[in-house]
Amino acid sequence: MNYKKYSYLVLLLIAVLTVASVYFVARLRFDYNFDNFFPKGDPDLEYYFTYRAKFGNDNDYLLIGLENNKGIFDRTFLTRVDSLTRFLQRQPHVENVLSPTTVKNPVIEQFGYFEIPYLHVSEPERYSQDSANIYNTRELIGTLFSEDARSVSLFVQTTDDLAKGPSDTLIAALYDKLAELQLTDHHIAGKALAQSVFIEKMKVELAIFMSASILLVVFFLWITFRTAWGVLVPLVVVLLSVLWGLGVMGLFNKPIDVMTVLLPTIMFVVGMSDVIHILTRYVTEVSQGTEKLRALKVTLREVGMATFLTSLTTAVGFLTLLTTAIVPIRNFGLYTAIAIALAYVLAFTVLPAILLLIKRPNPVRARRVDLNWPILLRRMLRFILRNPKAILGSSAAIVILSLVGISQIRVDTTLLEDLGDKDPIVLDFRYFEEHFSGVRPFEMHLVAAPGYSMYDKEVLQEIEKIEQYLYSSYGLNFISSPATVVKTLSRAQNGGLQDYFILPVSERELQQVTRRLQALRKRSELRAVVTTDQREGRLTGKMSDIGSARASILNDSLRTFIHRNINPDILQTRLTGSAMLLDKNNEYVTNNMMQGLLIAFLVIAVIVGLIYRSVPMVIISLIPNIIPLLMIGGIIGFMGINLNVSISIIFTIAFGIAVDDTIHFLSKLKLELMKGKSLPYAVKRTFISTGKAIIITSCILVGGFLTLVFSTFDATFYVGVFISITLLFAVIADLYLLPVLILLFYRRGKK
Template sequence: MRNKYLYLVFILITGLTCIFGYHLKDLKFNYVFESFFPTDDPDLEYYQKFEEIFGNDNDYLLVGLSHHPSIFDSSFLNKVNELTVKLEQNDKIEKVSSITNFYQPVISKAGVFKIPILHIKDPSRLNTDSVRIFQNTDLKEALINDKATATIILIQHQAITEKDEADQLVTSTEDLIDELDLYDYHLAGKIYAQGIFINTIQKELSIFLSASVILVILFLTITFRSWWAVIIPLLVVFLSTIWILGIMGMTDKPLDILMVLLPTIMFVVAMSDVVHIITKYIEQLRLGNTKIQAIKITVKEVGIATFLTSLTTGIGFITLLTASIQPIKEFGVYTATGVFIAYIISFTLLPACLILVPKPKISTLGYVKERWISWLSKGFRVVLRKKKQIVLINVVLIMVSLIGISQIKINTYLIEDLPTDDPLKQDFTFFDKNFGGSRPFELTATVLAPGKNVLSPEIINEIDNVEKYLKEEFYAGNIVSPSTLVKATNQAINGGVSQEYRLPNNTKNWEKVQPFLKRLRTNESYTRLIGKDEKIGRISMRVGDIGSDISLKRTELLKQFILHNTDTSLVNFTVTGTSNLIDKNNEYLAENMFYGLSIAFLAVALIAGILFKSFKMVLITLIPNIVPLFLVAGIMGFFGITLKLSTSIIFTIAFGIAVDDTIHFTSKLKIELAKGKSILYALKRTYLSTGKAIIITSIILSAGFLILVLSSFGGTFYTGLLISLTLIFALVIDLTLLPALIILTYINKN
């Protein structure tokens, strides 16, 4: 019978491992900004309609070129021109706008003439050209910085969804720049940033996996000092990781900036199960049981507690389904699945392997056992003597933490996950400083008045009014709108004079402009800014990466300005665009976090209630796991660690994992009480029996998550650091506050 069990276990696990291992080849890396938009949000629905009309607002690549002391150098401008021409030859590029191919149209009776703003082939005219460019403020802001030491090339490309295509376009652009010896350059744009993020994710995954393997081997060797206690657990951990990654490959779920945490989580969670099993197994062998008896007792006693801990950990991850962001939901589902995979493999493969390997020699570890018992006995005596002081200290810590919690800010930056000296961060900072930013920001103007269209004078005046606010108060750069078309047309029919780049100032001039505007309907500039029915117009601009907190406040002030300073019966202005959607994520963070934690609390309370059938024990189980969350939240507030997309998942993950030790402790207490022992004796036996496993698993878990501080992503760094701190706090509290509460609640009343 036993052999049949062993064969069945090995055949099933080998077969499933081959299946899941085969699908590892289908595992992809991806980081799509759009996937982090909040779902079920009316703004997302509106943006999707916007995208159908005008296309994605992120389909561009910015090239910033610096030259000192001034870009108005003939040799430099010739290189810029050559770069512009070569970029235009790329099939993936729809349009290239630069200072060397920018023309000002002049409309006369003889026809339409395109006058270049720079006469590249005539260096003697550079001074005159530069003066004319500086006189046109809008033109200057769109093409050069204030000091004329940098210029920008805007590349509008086709919609690209595949990483290989995006990398190819970025690489070909960089190659052209290098060929022309334009070494002082910067890039920005979705396809550029996503490529770097994915490459970083791939590199960090290998780092995390390598560090996790080394850590597991180190801890297992130090703790158990036996070859089988290193190799078998390592096999369990590896198989658990292969299974969940294989499932991701089968279901076409790519590894993104969140999912890259999964292998590390699998390592530490699987190790927690394994350590509890081996620790109990060795303990039963020391008590004189045979190998088979020790395995049976271990599976019976640890199996239930570990199932409950896997359940609470899984629930902690499943609560992420309450998030409004799809990658967080998927992270929760796959990680919860991985937790149960680790449990299944741990309680099938590990016992089967323990049956096959020789019974370990444990006599030489007697002194280690005595040392552990001595330490834990001292700890228990301290809890007995100082129980009230322990409770008081925790109350004080919570009160202090509340001060820190009140200082937590919800804020995120588009590129903040990277360190300041990272080239990508420096690129985006360059555009923020010199060209008003690189983040797209969009407004739409929808005509409400019957008989009017976007180009009607009344509507254009309203748009221009909003544009002025955007420049002066919103600090937007490179604003392009239907108003821009009208101003450029007015300038064109007035000889191209810079001062005529404005809206017509009377009815007669408006009538002169209208026929020429109608001729633009097939022009690319027209279709990018005005819908086919001419009832909706687009105001497009770029803004700096100022953080979602400031950005949302500015957006709200913009909405208030529109409400009180525009004629809402004529036109309706709506904020949209990818940047606005990413900023809006923060509006949901706190709500999602508290909602998810509430579900986790209720689930743990339900488990404790079923286990003990006592409301007091429900509170005793919850309180020691709430305190660490308060402490970590307080630390975030005091040290200015903001609540953002990555750090918002810390609390639900940490609670789901930290409660494991409490479940193991209370489950063992129930077993001891069921044997007819007194509450005090049962508590002492529980403390001495589970203390070692709790300490070892907490250290392994904390060290495992601490590996994440090796990440160059700020969010991943803080996720690892703060979860590690939470688990350490939970360990200390489980060995102090938890037994103190049990003593004060039950023993003193007997």
């Protein structure tokens, strides 16, 4: 049979498919869609979308904070702020700009309706009176003016679901104008900025991760094989698997987001595992003088099934992420699993074809490269056989200590959990929390009971009860609602005096306000709070980013207050909003993690059960892989790191990858036992034969995942750190604990 002919045909087919992959990769785009992180399938999500269609998105805005060391009542400073306001009002995709220089106090008198500016920018002599009026108006402090009178804030409402292109244009124009006006002490927060910055970060980090991974893999391959082909051949195979994986994403028009940006790096190091096991076994055969074709046949026969099973378990580890309700994580799990399957196909098509076509390695040189490993592995095995009790005792102590740490884990998340504490975006968000109302949105849907409208006195009184609770006990720093609208007009009807910022006392005054509101009902600022039929309303506010755990407690207390104090026959309420939906992700964290791990455990149990048909061996195989997971949980608990969606996926991914070494070890052990070897001798042969590949692949995996620590995203950083630590613990457990467990607890069945 002409194996070279078939090898050329295989490589030709691979080349055609690679060209197609390049075409689809060219279609890939980067994306960061905030809505994708809402829990899909949750009934609260559908409710929120309906609510948002009526009142607008609570997340499509920009906050611009401007600070002046001389104080805000400085003509030069205020003139520049006003110029910036006018500039933003003219920008495309800007719906509205709420600015300290344009905000006005409405006044209704006998002869008509007037709006008096709170700030008279061009009249410095009035600044003293303006200051008194402003700081006597509660709704302005913490929203447009800071309490220390050194900063002002602009609220820029953008069009719904602003895409990256328009966002970039708006942000670039804003920065240019800030520079032109010499407003250097500025702070910006909002979805448009975050979207733009996140995507740029992803592009840079993808290049960094891939470059670091390639250098790392080249280093380990050279240390292992000491030949040009031993470096280049694996690189070609793995780079093809990365390219094909990205090509599949391009085929289905899936963008690269904050999760799938990890796929190339993960595939580069994970895909190398099969290649290393094949090459290591092949070099061992060649070093013993075996002919090239024969060596390849022996290699594929001995490692073929093991690599298939390890690819299966790794893919299953990623596929378990489909149990989560977060779309980016589901896509990450699905497409990484597909890429792993493609990497397996390439490892058993491209790699054998190349090995058949290139010159056979020099047996003497191959033997020299392979010479030191058996010596090292025999020393390790002697240590294991002499200290089984110490190994078991240490393992038990680690488990107990880890359980203590796990008991201290806290489930929590914040709006910008993916960014580090020193990130400029996070620092700007903190600026708004320290000087203004904060950045965390609060949304409550208000529905008047049958027979009532939002502007009925009884309904307004119920809303005001909720407002008072939200200010005093919940922590809101700013509130807008139908009640605040009515109180604003009540003040307007009384000469704009702040003492009248209250609900109308008499029925006649309320009727005057409601008639005025009826005439203004189609104005955008009113439609954002009350529907045109006046049956539904919106209570919105801002507060500090307190985290999902604290927010959950506050929401429960709020619901209790409403149940006890608000008459449902007058007003019905429901919490909603983007912040609440992101908080709900925490409800899925533990359940999704446990579901994923149980699925992974079941798959491993089935695989080992089919190989050995032994329940004790199934238990033995799981123990060395569960202990590293417990250790990671303990470390997370002791370090006080909050468990969130991004960190929860680490456990299932790490387990799916870490168990590969166990399967390689047990598969080789099965082959040795089938040859009639005794259990101790079979363990010895297995340890020496597979130990080299296990150590090398683990080093590459650990090093590859450690490249992720260069990320500015906390989620990516923790994925890199904790998966690396898990894999390190797992390889130690496989090399030291697994042989002890097999020798002590596995009993061969009778033939």
